Amino acid sequence: MVDDLVTTRGDDVEAILEFLTRLVAQFQSPALAFLLGGMLLAALGSRLEIPDAIYKFLVFMLLMRIGLKGGMQISEANLGEMLLPMLFAVLIGCSIVLLGRITLARLPGVRGEDGIATAGLFGAVSGSTLAAAMVLLEVEGMEYEAWAPALYPFMDIPALILAIVLANLYLQRRAPATGTRLLAERQPVRLWPIVKDSLQGSALSALLLGLALGLLTEPASVYEDFYDPLFRGFLSVLMLVMGMEAYARLEELRRVAHWYALYAAVGPLLHGLLAFALGTIAHLVTGFSPGGVVLLAVMAASSSDISGPPTLRAAIPTANPSAYVGASTSVGTPVAIAIGIPLFLGLAEAVFGQF
Amino acid sequence: MVDDLVTTRGDDVEAILEFLTRLVAQFQSPALAFLLGGMLLAALGSRLEIPDAIYKFLVFMLLMRIGLKGGMQISEANLGEMLLPMLFAVLIGCSIVLLGRITLARLPGVRGEDGIATAGLFGAVSGSTLAAAMVLLEVEGMEYEAWAPALYPFMDIPALILAIVLANLYLQRRAPATGTRLLAERQPVRLWPIVKDSLQGSALSALLLGLALGLLTEPASVYEDFYDPLFRGFLSVLMLVMGMEAYARLEELRRVAHWYALYAAVGPLLHGLLAFALGTIAHLVTGFSPGGVVLLAVMAASSSDISGPPTLRAAIPTANPSAYVGASTSVGTPVAIAIGIPLFLGLAEAVFGQF
Amino acid sequence: MVDDLVTTRGDDVEAILEFLTRLVAQFQSPALAFLLGGMLLAALGSRLEIPDAIYKFLVFMLLMRIGLKGGMQISEANLGEMLLPMLFAVLIGCSIVLLGRITLARLPGVRGEDGIATAGLFGAVSGSTLAAAMVLLEVEGMEYEAWAPALYPFMDIPALILAIVLANLYLQRRAPATGTRLLAERQPVRLWPIVKDSLQGSALSALLLGLALGLLTEPASVYEDFYDPLFRGFLSVLMLVMGMEAYARLEELRRVAHWYALYAAVGPLLHGLLAFALGTIAHLVTGFSPGGVVLLAVMAASSSDISGPPTLRAAIPTANPSAYVGASTSVGTPVAIAIGIPLFLGLAEAVFGQF
Amino acid sequence: MTTKATRLVIVTEKILHKEITRIIDAAGATGYTVTAAGGKGSRNVRSSGQPLVADSYPNIKIEVITADPAVAKQIADDVAARYFDNFSGITWLDEIEVHRLHKFQRQG
Amino acid sequence: MTTKATRLVIVTEKILHKEITRIIDAAGATGYTVTAAGGKGSRNVRSSGQPLVADSYPNIKIEVITADPAVAKQIADDVAARYFDNFSGITWLDEIEVHRLHKFQRQG
């Protein structure tokens, strides 16, 4: 018994050491290195500029690549396997928002709609963070179903919709008192316009088009010659932009309640662990791969950076973007990439053993 | 005899089946898939955006690649072989314009200058359509002379010039009546400014610079490491833009006479077949390759999308661009790519047998 | 004795012939070919356009690639070897400026501050010219220390600073007479702001970030899959832009004293030879590689095109940018690339024999 | 020959592009001109949520010229009432002289 | 100290950039400022022929400031006569106050 415990403890120590080693290694991985590099540049006042046109194109390339790969690998056989993870993705997205609704949004100094919008952003998914995890899994040789990244919209859209619905309910209840005319007017929240708006956004458009092309046409040649080889490189540039952005937003974050910083630091890890747990169930039930579990956890840990903010801005206009964008960009994303990814990877190794 | 006929009919059926198979396959080829994807996105109201700067760079890369390859392969030995196809290219470009002049431009509801400008655009050549055909030929393993794409300007420039001259003649004859002051003034149409303007445009500049560099310098390393590998990928993005553009122009096309839609649907195929016939003559006389014949047909079938419109706009200002751009972008280009390319390819297989 | 002399003369002739062969070959190398192509296009009035966003991204890619490679190869072992070349780099940068100060800046018709600013620009370094030399060395198989390109800032920054200090001293001495209020006011030239401004510029930022990432993290995968393979291609496009720019600036150069043209034509070669001599000393003392010597000479011969002009413009506002930018862009850079690079390469072969 | 007309200028967040041009059309203006703009105002307290780093022109400047000042007034009022509680933006009017007045008059 | 001057604004298709600046120079103006613009006008019936999707700013807005109103008038007239039958475009005038008047006066 005692012996057993000691072994376990020894194992624990080893596991922790391994996690720390991985953490340090992760800090040297290109994705995180460029992210930190971007923060550093911004902090030092560099005038380096990645033009807007390039940024938009990089995002397109990244999501098109994810979509193409997913679409090329989905076949009818997969649809059965996909069902449970898809369901879990929806469940996770919604749970994160509800969790934020009953914690962050109720804290003193946090306006209800600001808290709900923040929860919505953290429930939604960041394509770049997901891409960083995919690259790392490939480096580590941990396999995942090619359709796993295509779970993205199943977590992203429900989270955004739920947040918008909750914010509207919240504002309506308060409406008579504060007279937020506009929102109070359009009483029943219509869901379809929100879904449509999400799907029409540049990020999901590219992802879904990629999926459709991968599924219905034969893009293998252009995928292998172009979208795939440029993937890591474009990701590194995107991470640089995200790092600069993270630093630039710190100022805004500082102006809102400190709770946002706390939420943004702890939330990604909790959300990821929740997703990891559900993913593990899917592993046991339908054989969802360990790599897939990690990606599900990373999606949960990530917070939307491209499509989420404008959607929320348009749909919850009274919410303060400094709060939700600041929290997500400045703290949430760096935490998800720097701590979340190696944590879930280490956990997968510990839980699923040699894969 | 009867037996013979039956066999022939059987062959016919087979050929048609093969064409249809190819047509379906072509719909799955990256070029067409991205074109249709772009139309779909635009139809669904997606906010996906390929920035103008990226679009310009893609066009540059594509035409530079075509030029470099052509230039690298042209040697003095080729100049002899090139002569007949070059002559035919000029002839085809001019014939298409003349054909449009005596058909489309005379139809009721079609203004003379609008019809002539449209014919000019269809006589000119689209670099992207040509590129799509080149990629497909490579996939199919059908060889072509590396200088064949360099026939481009020999069809493009004469077609534009002839259209401008015809439009001016037409307007001058009408001038006293309608008083189109401006055009009537500069009575003799000066050709050199038009040629110069064409050559100075971004598309032909890039193509010709590529040709010159390929011919006179040693760009093989940069061609093989950069321009060639990125070719298909950039083409896919360009096709996406063209698809979005095609949909966006439909509205404009709807506002002009229906004859434009008919011309744009039938013209590319007729023009391509005419070129195919002349190309076959060149094949018999000087051994022009089957792949070269297909490219010549595709050039004829294509209509200019980058350099043609501004040239015509400046030189025939009274012509309505909604007519000619709408017809070319919304109907002509999709027809040339989706039906024209597989048709000419199938024809080449039928006519030239195993190549 | 006589025999000996004859042999030497024969060798000389051979060496000259070889240099000429190399010169012709260099004119066919992609870098120079695209540079000349750009000039030609501009001269012919082409409307070809490489958008600003693309240009900025190309510069970023190039310098990031140089930095990453340098950083990945610098280890503690190297720091000892680097010391002497670094010292020489500083020395060369400053010597070029001082040389310009006592020659160009004193010529009749040359305003003092204009001459000094020009000398500063020629003392500073062009990343693209350096990149062109790197590609050529690789083609020729002449090895160099991977950290050699990282000598860049050690020549660049001191040259710019010294020029700014000298210009201020010059203007202060003249101040009472001409009343150049502004510059006279801030009497002691503060160095740190200038250094900081240099380091924060987009070019040095990218280079230094690349160095840091290469040194501290593991970017090998993204370097090999992305930054390195795209290097030559992007350089070719950048050279095209530089060629167009060179032609566009000729007009400006024509408006200032002819001395600038002379200085810009002869300076690069003299500066390069000076650096070659010092590099050879480093070769003898610490084994600095022949390729490294060539790169040091090319840096000296090159004149800053991206970061130098805005730095000088801000710090020596009274200097006329038409003079220094015109001289550098229109004459200095083409001379450095077209004549300088093959000259130093030939010299290295002659001096260091088979390497 | 020129005629007096009113020029309304709106500077606001890019995200409102579609909504504002819809208001302009609805008010019966004959057209508008849009340019990309950056800037600073009182909104320093709230971010637009758009990427800061990559896009130096996150605003748009919309100019509407109308022969009838009432149209300009209505657009300005509508836009302010609908958006300026929650989005940054300013509007101003300028009296100008147009050539070819018919281009700025509602037909029919 | 400021002086009254005239500001002419032309919004038209990008394709006319070179031609219009030539007219401006010829009329004796001392300079002009160009910005990229998008927009909507009566030309909905005719397209500019430039890519719609990729380029959201297919127009240009040109501003010319002149000390002499006659110069502005001549430019406006010339541009309209030469191009506005077949190209889209509008022009308007604004009275402004310039600093450093000499910058807007033709030398000699």
Next chain:
Amino acid sequence: MTTKATRLVIVTEKILHKEITRIIDAAGATGYTVTAAGGKGSRNVRSSGQPLVADSYPNIKIEVITADPAVAKQIADDVAARYFDNFSGITWLDEIEVHRLHKFQRQG
């Protein structure tokens, strides 16, 4: 309801962006709007040193609206004194009518 206000426009080289906005802030203006611009002026004798070929908009146009004309005057004077000997640039004033005057008034 609208109120008279002053609109100061500065067209100058992009390189001065930071410096000029600093002057604007220091003068107590409540904001400014910046657009990318190209153009031609008297500076044909001196180049801006920025890439000509790639960047067709090497200038910026800055607009500052102030309730108090003195603020506009001070900015124009400061900018001209500090930069216009060595950099190209012009400034002009326009009288406009703003909505929501408080947005253009210095608080406190």
